[in-house]
Amino acid sequence: MAQTGQLTKASERAPAVSPVTLLRIAIVLGVLAIWEFLAHSGWLYRDVVPSLVAIGRALGVLLSNPDYWFNLGVTLYEIACALAIGGISGVVVGLILGGNRFLARAFEAYLYYLGPTPKIIFFPVMIMWFGVGSGSKIALGTLSCFFPVALSVAAGMRQIDRVLVRVGKSFRANTLQMIWKIYLPAMRHPIVNGIRLGLGVALIGTLLAETKLSNKGIGFLIINAYSTFDMPRMYANLIVLFVLAIGANALVGRLGGLNTLKG
């Protein structure tokens, strides 16, 4: 509480910086100070908590290494393929289930309960089907991505305003026109939301598969750093990965939001 009081006084002196920003800065600085203290305390095994300088140096080395960009490219390619295949098939299945009550009651329960199962357990099967290369990683990412997109689109389709559907029918729109002109524009939110969820799980699925069995990609770099106990490099890889994952999630959400404002 005393700290909050100090922060409030500080904000009065410098109104340009809000108390919220000051608190955020204080939390970040506090965490970094505790981290640095732990790094030098000798309480933990050496390098379990490396110093911030070592992590910063490792981050610099990592980002200036062309090999890193190659591996990042491999991972991004796998995630993009997984998102494209899983996303498109998810949208198609979602449209079918959302548009047909009989099919929804026949099959949606399977999707609903299979959706949250841990997909990584399918990895041995994917290796058998698609080999040890990028194929098995893309397949696992696709499998992860498919369920949230399909369920979100199916639910979204059922929430479409019936007036819009009647307008489309009164203009004698055919099935393809109904999908392009009515259903898809009316379902921007569920589709963007589904793709956002799908992107998150596709990323996790692909990278976990890379950590399990791979010789390229960011997942491989992380597990390689762990295997050689190069902790600063592992932390650097994780930091970049988390920034990219959270950034991509925010970007998809922001794009969805912007579309809504423009629409």
Place this chain on the structure above:
Amino acid sequence: MSRFGPVATGLLCLLLFFAGMQALIDSGLISRYIVPAPSEILQSFGRVVMEENIGRRFLVTLSECLTAGVMITVFGVAGGVLLYRYKLLQQAVETWVAALAAAPVVLAYPLFMVIFGRNSWTIIMIGFVAALPPVILKTLEGLLGTRKVLINVGRSFNLSASQQFWKIMFPAALPSIFVGIRLGLIFALINVVGVEFLINFGGLGQLIEDLAERYDLPGTYAAICFVILVSVLFFMAVEKLERWLRPVN
């Protein structure tokens, strides 16, 4: 017919799919060294259950999930209440908690292994960290969403701050808190089984990895089916529990 027709159609399609796979594998169009026949998978169920200590493995996974579940309930609800009480803290960190919910925490499993070692605590802690944000956010959402009229009723009775919280705010937030705990338990199970598989340690996740490494394909498929079955039953049980515990609005 109208009620059971779609369900029967779904089951029939599933059976037809398995029959089709059996025929394709028997005819050699699909290699049984890549996809074992459904009949082989069915036969290996008994073997996997009897020989692979599946009961003990199930209990290990369940205990890891429940430990993570207790931890997310305690720390998640406390975190949500803390953010509700201190508005400045809420404004400062709510977006961070939401970002953590979207962050691929499980990818940091090598880091958890370094900190906790290759043991159950690594698995439990990943389940805990990954499942914590929904409980915090849903607790906060529930407290913030308490209807004004209920708060006013509490004030009209001159309730103290503590009474206002325990008699009005907390009961009103319970439905949302239970939704958060249900989501958290699902996240915990996904992460626990996933990490067991990845680090080859623990219960059901390790079983799949074990069988795959032995190239016991029917056993691997049977174990995957078993894990899916357990996951589905777990989700259904958690859903029922949430409905049972949730106060009637």
